[in-house]
Amino acid sequence: MSAARRERALVRPHVVTGGRARPTRNIFDLVTLVMAARSDLNGLNPEKRRVLELCRGGALSVAEVAGHLSLPISVTKVLLSDLVDSGHIVTRVGGTDDGETSTRLLQEVLDGLRARL
Amino acid sequence: MDSALVSDGTYVRDTVRTSVKLLIVGHFAVGKTTLVGTLSEIRPLRTEERMTQAGALIDDLAGVPGKETTTVAMDFGRLTLSEELVLYLFGTPGQHRFTQLWHDLSRGALGALVLADTRRLEQSFDIMGFLEEQKLRYAVAINQFDGAPAFAEEELREALDLLPSTPLIFCDARDRTSSTRALITLVEYLIAVQNGSIREF
Numbered sequence: 001m002s003a004a005r006r007e008r009a010l011v012r013p014h015v016v017t018g019g020r021a022r023p024t025r026n027i028f029d030l031v032t033l034v035m036a037a038r039s040d041l042n043g044l045n046p047e048k049r050r051v052l053e054l055c056r057g058g059a060l061s062v063a064e065v066a067g068h069l070s071l072p073i074s075v076t077k078v079l080l081s082d083l084v085d086s087g088h089i090v091t092r093v094g095g096t097d098d099g100e101t102s103t104r105l106l107q108e109v110l111d112g113l114r115a116r117l
Numbered sequence: 118m119d120s121a122l123v124s125d126g127t128y129v130r131d132t133v134r135t136s137v138k139l140l141i142v143g144h145f146a147v148g149k150t151t152l153v154g155t156l157s158e159i160r161p162l163r164t165e166e167r168m169t170q171a172g173a174l175i176d177d178l179a180g181v182p183g184k185e186t187t188t189v190a191m192d193f194g195r196l197t198l199s200e201e202l203v204l205y206l207f208g209t210p211g212q213h214r215f216t217q218l219w220h221d222l223s224r225g226a227l228g229a230l231v232l233a234d235t236r237r238l239e240q241s242f243d244i245m246g247f248l249e250e251q252k253l254r255y256a257v258a259i260n261q262f263d264g265a266p267a268f269a270e271e272e273l274r275e276a277l278d279l280l281p282s283t284p285l286i287f288c289d290a291r292d293r294t295s296s297t298r299a300l301i302t303l304v305e306y307l308i309a310v311q312n313g314s315i316r317e318f
Binding site for chain 2: 029032058059060061063064067068070071072092101103106107108110113114116
C-alpha cells in the first residue's frame, strides 16, 4: 500500500463492512435513490452513521452517497444494504431494470434535455 | 454539513420518481470529466474503486503522483429533467471489462456517448468494440479541441468504421448547449432504434 493510499483510506474497506465484500441484497443500482427512514444512530458503526447522517437530508443516488463519503461503490452498497435490513434506509426509486427501457421513458429524457436548450 | 447540502440543491427533489443513467465513455483526457461538469447541476462527484485486474485500466490518473493504476476513478453528475425524472451521467473509460464496476455502470444504462478526439481516433476503437460486445447502444461525439485537425464527417465515419446508423456529432464539452445537443442526438437515436425506425446492425 502506497503512502497516498494509506492517507486516503482511514479504515480498510473490509473493516468498514465487517469483512463482507457483497451486500446481503442486490437491490442497488448506481442510480437507485435512497433516503433515511429512521434517524436514531444507536448501535451503528461510524461508517453507517456517516451514511445515515448524509441520507437524513433527503434522497440521493447510491453513487452520490459513495461520492460524498469518499467510499468505493462496493463498500457503499454493503453499508446501504445493512441499513435497509435494519430499517434505517429505504429505497425510493430504482434505476431502470435489466429489461428494455420503455420508449415513453426515453421520450421523457429527450423532452427534458430539449427543454434545457 | 447537512444543512449546507440541503440548501445548495445537493439532494434529489422529493417529487422525483425515476432515475436513469447515460454513460460518457472515452479514452484518457478526451473530455469526459469536462462534459459531465458542464452539464451537471451538482458539483461532479468522483468515486474510486480498486481494480481486481491489475493494470487493466489507466484513466485520468496520469500526472497524479502516487496514484496506483489498480484504482479506477469515475466521475459523475446529475441533471433534473423534470419534476419526476433525474438523469445521471457517468464518465468512465469503459475498459474495465469483467469487473463489478462495469456491470454496475452498464446495467440499466440507457446508452452511451463515446467521446473522441480527432488527434487520437484509434484510441476509440477499443471502446466502441467493447460497447458493441456489451450490446450497449452508443453515439459518437467528436470533442473539438482547439487546434485539433478538422475532418469531414464522411472521413471520420470511415476512420472510425461507424455503421451508417450510428450518429456522429461534433461537440465542445466545455459548452452546455453543445453538450446537451450531443445527448439529445444520442437519445433520439435510442428512440429510433427502439421504435424500429433505424436498424441497429
